[in-house]
Amino acid sequence: MLKNTDLPDMIHSQSLSRENLLLLLLAVDVSTPKSVKTLIALGKTAGCTEIYKWNVSEILKRTRGMAIRLPEGWSLTSKGRNFIRSSGILHHGKSVKVVNNAQQLRAHLTRIKNTDTKAFLDETINAYEGALYRSSVVLSWTGAMSLLYDQVMSTCLSAFNIEASKRYTKWKNAKIKDDLARMGEADFLDIIGSPPISIISKNLKEELKNNCLKLRNACGHPSSLKIGENRTSAHLEVLILNIFTKFV
Incomplete structure (x- = not known):
C-alpha cells in the first residue's frame, strides 16, 4: 500500500493527528504486523522526532477498530485499510x-x-x-x-x-x-x-x-x-x- 520513501512527504505535507500518522505507518508493507519499536523507528526515519514520547499502543487503541494488536505486532484491519484509502491521506501529493x-x-x-x-x-x-x-x-x-x-x-x-x-x-x-x-x-x-x-x-x-x-x-x-x-x-x-x- 505504501513505501518507506513515501512517508516523509506524506507526513510533512499535511497535518495529521497522532492516530492517523500511526495508521499511515502501519500502511507501510501493510501485510506485515509491526511492533511498537518498529513503528517508532519508522516514524523517526520519516522525520517525526516526537514519536518516541508517544504511548503508541494507547493511541492505536483509540482508532475505533482500524488497528488490531496481533501476537506479532500491530496491523491495519480492513476498516483501517479502507480508511487510509478513502480519507485522502494515502493520495496526498499524488496526481x-x-x-x-x-x-x-x-x-x-x-x-x-x-x-x-x-x-x-x-x-x-x-x-x-x-x-x-x-x-x-x-x-x-x-x-x-x-x-x-x-x-x-x-x-x-x-x-x-x-x-x-x-x-x-x-x-x-x-x-x-x-x-x-x-x-x-x-x-x-x-x-x-x-x-x-x-x-x-x-x-x-x-x-x-x-x-x-x-x-x-x-x-x-x-x-x-x-x-x-x-x-x-x-x-x-x-x-x-x-x-x-x-x-x-
Whole structure:
C-alpha cells in the first residue's frame, strides 16, 4: 500500500493527528504486523522526532477498530485499510490521474467474484498507488487475462476448443480455466478477437496485443526499461474501459 520513501512527504505535507500518522505507518508493507519499536523507528526515519514520547499502543487503541494488536505486532484491519484509502491521506501529493484510476479499479474490485482475479487486481492497485509501475502493469494484465479466461469458460468454451483445434493441431481441449493458459496469450487473443468467437473486437484485440501485451512482456522480464505514471495510466485505462468494466 505504501513505501518507506513515501512517508516523509506524506507526513510533512499535511497535518495529521497522532492516530492517523500511526495508521499511515502501519500502511507501510501493510501485510506485515509491526511492533511498537518498529513503528517508532519508522516514524523517526520519516522525520517525526516526537514519536518516541508517544504511548503508541494507547493511541492505536483509540482508532475505533482500524488497528488490531496481533501476537506479532500491530496491523491495519480492513476498516483501517479502507480508511487510509478513502480519507485522502494515502493520495496526498499524488496526481488526479493516479487517484481516479485507483478509485475506478477499486470500484470494479468489489464486483469481481473470482478470488484469484480479485487478488491480482488488489495487488495492482497497491503497486500503482505506490509508484511500482512495472509491477502494476504485469499484475493488471494478469487480472485482465483472468477475466477473459472466465468469459471463455462461461460462454464459449466448446466453440473456443473447436477454433483452437483448427488453428493448432496439437491443441488439447481445455476443460478448466488453467488449461487456457497453455496457449500463448497473443494466440488466445487472436481467437477470441475473431469470428466465430469475437468476445472482443478486432480493434481491441490489436490494442491488447500490440500495446498492452508488449508492455507487459517488457515489464515482466529483467531489463533497464523504466516507465512512469503516464505510460502506466494509459495501460490501465485501456484495461479498465475495455476489460474490467465489461467482463466483471
